[in-house]
Amino acid sequence: MSLTDLTFDPEDMIGRLRPWIETESPTFDPAALARMVDLAAIDCAAAGASIEVIPGRPGFGPSLRAKFPHPDQGQPGILLSGHLDTVHPVGTLQQNPWRREGGRIFGPGIQDMKGGIFAALEGMRQILRQGMQTRLPVTFLLTPDEEIGTPATRDLIEQEARMNKCVILPEPATDGHGCVIGRYAIARFNLETRGVPSHAGWALKEGRSAIAMMARKIPEIEAMTTDDCTFSVGVIHAGQWVNCVSSSCHAEVLSMAKTDEDLERGIAAMLALAGTENGIELIVTRGVTRPVWKPGQPQDLALFDTAAAIAKQVGFDLTHQPSGGGSDGNFTGALGIPTIDSTGLRGAGLHTLTEHVLEDSLVERARFHAGLFLELA
Incomplete structure (x- = not known):
């Protein structure tokens, strides 16, 4: 039997994908993520995998490790690394409900990246249903914290990757039929301004507004952006009472850097902002950093060439490019693992x-992943 012998039922796939999307699982809701892990675990087990639920660190949801039957199980093989967390809070389904419209399927997290994980799982499901054997053992590792930089499971992902020959990440395809081999660094920073409180009505001049200070710093930070290193302020929290001059303001900054040198310069520039102005202190601390996964590494190009040949069998032309968006591929690629x-x-x-x-990418990508699992060696 060959890849073309595998049969996929798109309507059945769509029906079984729906619960994955309607089980909302934002990063900051461990209970919601536990429900999603339970659902994924059931489907992995039903596909034939042995499963292990790995408890989450405090404040985070659990992870799922699924190992598919293979005579060489335990030897280096293929790792499929994915994340079950989304950026969408519980309740987003009310604004973007599951629906099918004009060949598209909508829902929170369906593209990033539950749909891709589900398609890869369907590929393994059909392989086992047909009694076929992958050349290498296949392991799925599904984690709960990618959307915030993977602070809780990076070591888990890296250790699992070290025990395997190659890593596949079913993050959303890029424009057309593109994949990614190479990602720029992503650095996060936490900012705090500490001002002097006062009554905003009768003692306004006695206060020093932490909010006003942060508001002045935001354009300064974002103006540091270049083509090779970007800065964006995406989160601000401050104030409780409108009649109080704010004494504290918090912000989060995301920076993208194309090279290690750009990353170090960006980190230095951010940390140099710390100091005191007009009685207001600005504190800058470095958060989670995804390392540069250098584009064009020979081991990644070799893996791409194999994947492109499989894509041809499926019926599409696979392209590749580096990406400015971070993923857990930053970690595995930076380790030198294909x-x-x-x-x-x-x-x-x-x-x-x-x-x-x-909709048409569901069967396409399920068959593509099946080909990867069957042919990578």
Whole structure:
């Protein structure tokens, strides 16, 4: 039997994908993620895998490790690394409900990246149903914290990757039929301004506003952006009472850097902002950093060449490019382990209320992943 002998039922797939999307699982809700892990565990077990639920660190949901039957199980093989967390809070389904419209399927997290994981699982399910054997053992590792930089499971992912020959990440496909081999660094920073409180009505001049200080710093930070190193302020928290001059303001900054040198310069520039102005202190601390996964590494290109040949069998031309968006591929690629990223579903609107995938990419990508599992050696 060969890859073309595998049969996929798109309507059945769509029906079984729906609970994955309607089980909302934002990063900051461990209970919601535990429900999602339970659902994924059931489907992995039903596909034939032995499963292990790995408890989460405090404040985080659990992870799932699924190992598919193979005579060489325990030897280095293929790792499929994915994340079950999304950026969408519970309740987003009310604004972007599961629905099918004009060849598209909508729902929170369907493109990033539940749909891609589900398609890869369907590939393994059909392989085992047909009694076929992959050349290498296959392991799925599904984690709960990618959307915030993977602070809780990076060591788990890296250790699992070290025990395998290659890594596949079914993050959303890039434009057309593209995948990713190479990602730029992503650095996060936490900012705090500490001002002097006062009554905003009768003693305004006695206060020093932490909010005003942060507001002045934001344009300064974002103005440091270049083509090779970007800075964006995405989160601000401050104030409790409008009649109080704010004494504290918190912000979070995301920086993208194309090279290690760009990363170090960006880190230095951010840390140099710390200091005191007009009685207000600015504190800058470095958060989670994803390392540069250098594009064009020979081991990744070799893996891509194999994947491109499989894509041809499936019926599409696979392309590749580096990406400015971070993923857990940053970690595995930076370790030098052959890695291919963004093998997941085609669609648009990730991280928005129009997130959707193209229906025809479900079978396409399930068959593509089946080919990867069958032919990688």
